[in-house]
Amino acid sequence: MTSLVFVHGTGVRPPQYEETFALIQKKLGIQRPDIKVVPCLWGEMLGTKLNAQGASIPLYDATLALSEEEEEEKEILLWEQLYRDPLYELRLLSLKPNAEDVANPFAEQPSDELNFRLQSLNPSPELQALLVEAGIALVFDEALQAVLRSQAYQEALQKASESLSEYCDAVARAIVAQAMFYCEQQEKYPPILTNAELRDEVVEKLSCALGEAELGLGGWVWKPLSLLTHPTTFAMKRKRGSITDAISPFPCDILLYQSRGERIRQFIREIIEQAEPPVVLLTHSLGGIACVDLLVKEGLEQVALLVTVGSQAPFLYEINALHSLEYGEPLPDHFPAWLNIYDLRDFLSYIGANVFPNKVQDVLVDNKQPFPRSHSAYWENPATWKAIVPRLP
Structure with a gap:
């Protein structure tokens, strides 16, 4: 043997x-x-x-800058940001200019339908099985609620147009990224953390459950995202002890x-x-x-x-x-x-x-x-x- x-x-x-x-x-x-x-x-x-329980670490805040990213494919560059901030794409969509031809504010808006689907989401057996395979079934509901309660989601929803595919995909990615974030917080390492194909399959099924899915990056989102191919604009400020424990x-x-x-x-x-x-x-x-x-x-x-x-x-x-x-x-x-x-x-x-x-x-x-x-x-x-x-x- x-x-x-x-x-x-x-x-x-x-x-x-x-x-x-x-x-x-x-x-x-x-x-x-x-x-x-x-x-x-x-x-x-x-x-x-840390043999002395961190006795050598000064007790002050420090800024941990995220590393610079060069010419990456746009989807990979997007996921790099979502791993750091699950609501990143929704924040970008919330900055999208309003359409010039404003619809009747008293009529039902496209965003109302998307919000209803998300609020009443009950994963199908196929989607549930995929969540189990990916290892995020236990944190999925918590991630879903976190996105629903977020200001980024509410503001992005106000900019939704007749075509909801961009928003369905963005919401699905946010939920999946949030679930992955919770797993890492709990020191769990399910397959989805490193399996890009499995991750994208979960996003696709979830986006379909919300209504429309094209699994693409909207042109408007890509414009500000492309700026990140130059020096990074994000910095995470944490306690120095926490940074030391992590890295x-x-x-x-x-x-x-x-x-x-x-x-x-x-x-x-x-x-x-x-x-x-x-x-x-x-x-x-x-x-x-x-x-x-x-x-x-x-x-x-x-x-x-x-x-x-x-x-x-x-x-x-x-x-x-x-x-x-x-x-x-x-x-x-x-x-x-x-x-x-x-x-x-x-x-x-x-x-x-x-x-x-x-x-x-x-x-x-x-x-x-x-x-x-x-x-x-x-x-x-x-x-x-x-x-x-x-x-x-």
């Missing part, structure tokens, strides 16, 4: 690891049920934490590995030694760096294949910052076959074939997510498994 050891990246702790591990088990179980998937959760034991595991795990990486590599080695050979190492981000270092330093004959996903190891080698190998030195003969999967929108993924000729096979996939969500969206992408499964022993 082949063993596949999953080595995660930076900042990953339960329950996120458990959700990802279960997803990998499910994906592999469909095509290769003979493979035993083995967890390697080094972050729980060896990852960073510190990522850079801090990297700093920890650079200074005390031997403990992490030893932990991975012990998991490999306990697994039944042949062993495949499936790694993500920092987990790939650790495994490259380990396999350079030691000849582990039971490892038949290394798979790095969203990896920075080739980049670290090029800048002469890879712990195990100075730039210019080749990979040792005992190094196993290496498959490297990357996404052009994942700015933390790099290619290895150009710096390790004839040693690395790079495979490009498209997770259809903006950065940084693109960095963790590989596991829901069928192209990832299409690249991995045929190469498994």
Whole structure:
């Protein structure tokens, strides 16, 4: 029996690891049920934490600016904003100029019909099943009510014209984005967070339930949205402690590995030694760096294949910052076959074939997510498994 050891990246702790591990088990179980998937959760034991409960953090507010976005497809750019502010698109629609030919204010308006459908929405069995599959069924009603109560929704509704498709789509996206936001607040990681196709399918079904669906971005919305291809105009102001809690595991795990990486590599080695050979190492981000270092330093004959996903190891080698190998030195003969999967929108993924000729096979996939969500969206992408499964022993 082949063993596949999953080595995660930076900042990953339960329950996120458990959700990802279960997803990998499910994906592999469909095509290769003979493979035993083995967890390697080094972050729980060896990852960073605030050992003095944040005693080093000054107690003042700080502004956390959102990163600049370059030339992205408009739908992906829109979702980048919705992940930050679920009501973003509705806020844009609320700024839309009124039509010149104002209808009879005493007659029923198009917005009245849309509002009625939303107020009385009862998901069909098909939509309900899709919400369950996406993992947002338990927070859907709460998200729906949050959008209904919002000022952005009420103001956007006043600008609705005879064609409601733009508004149906925008409301559907707002509800789905709000549900995803609640999941992240509750530290739940359902498939919809990283599966763009599933997300869009939920939006389409919900928009259809509201009346009209074209699943497109209205021309008026795209004009102000396109301005975001230049420096960002959004900033989120939070308590510095809250920011540290949210983002510190990522850079801090990297700093920890650079200074005390031997403990992490030893932990991975012990998991490999306990697994039944042949062993495949499936790694993500920092987990790939650790495994490259380990396999350079030691000849582990039971490892038949290394798979790095969203990896920075080739980049670290090029800048002469890879712990195990100075730039210019080749990979040792005992190094196993290496498959490297990357996404052009994942700015933390790099290619290895150009710096390790004839040693690395790079495979490009498209997770259809903006950065940084693109960095963790590989596991829901069928192209990832299409690249991995045929190469498994």
